[in-house]
Amino acid sequence: MSPASRRATYKAVREAHPGIKVRPVCAILGFSRTSMRTELKGRKRDERMKSVMPLVAWEAPFFGYRRLKRAVCARYEKIGENAVRRLMKLMNLHPKPRKRKRKHANPLAVIPGLRSEGVNHVWCMDFLKDGTSDTQSLRILSMEDEYTRECLSLDPARQYKTVNVLAELERLVGERGRPTYLRSDNGPEFIAKEVQKWADGKGIRLVRSRPGSPWDNPFNESANGTFRREFLERELFGSLLECKVLCAVYKWWYNNRREHSMIGNMTPNKYAEMVRWTERARPSQTIGLQQA
Secondary structure, three states: OOHHHHHHHHHHHHHHOOOOOHHHHHHHHOOOHHHHHOOOOOOHHHHHHHHHHHHHHHHOOOOOHHHHHHHHHHHOOOOOHHHHHHHHHHHOOOOOOOOOOOOOOOOOOOOOOOOOOOOOOEEEEEEEEEEEOOOOEEEEEEEEEOOOOOEEEEEEEOOOOHHHHHHHHHHHHHHHOOOOEEEEOOOOOOOOHHHHHHHHHHOOEEEEOOOOOHHHOHHHHHHHHHHHHHOHHHOOEOOHHHHHHHHHHHHHHHHHOOOEHHHOOEOHHHHHHHHHHHHHHOHHHOOOOOOO
């Protein structure tokens, strides 16, 4: 029985029988008289956290107590995991339960060139499907740098053709430089001859998943699952323009605010900056990414 439950029981008995004194009530219930007389004093930090934690939990309702604790410590002040768990229970901030992932019996085969070894070594891309409130469909092109986990593109459109994919790739190559490998599934927009011709001209090697094998593109599949769980399932788009604006906002938050456990609980942009600084500081040990 928790201290709060004991005090509630004690108070209910005293209200039901106002003539009974404290000593016999505590003796019958087995409670300490001192604890019943002591008035609880709230912690000043808890009062501050009650206004802070709901904001962080609203921004990322899928965070458990460990990730919520790291976010609060990074943005506001230091707090322990036990305190975060207690306050989450008090304020009912528990994350939504996730569906259990299906485990594949055979592990992913290690294919040469598929494992990213540095910034701009391997990019991956795929499509997400959604719709607006007027029941019209949306296709969202997502691209990610597999090494830094940066979201490179989250661009929605009513329909995507090969020429649109090439335009987005050309824009990213102009901003970041070309990758060594570009990984995708076997969608018609990705296997078109125009894409192969463009990649050959840029010196980029295309890597495609085997048909019916989404686990050959694991990083983008994982990122798309995160995008859908954390973003698409929470939003109802009224128009294509609204979707574009919200995708841009989420992309910025994903790259600059969301910590990723696979890169040491750092944000993708911060991790990319650290990797680039390390490569500049130790040029003799940098990885040769631009292969002929």
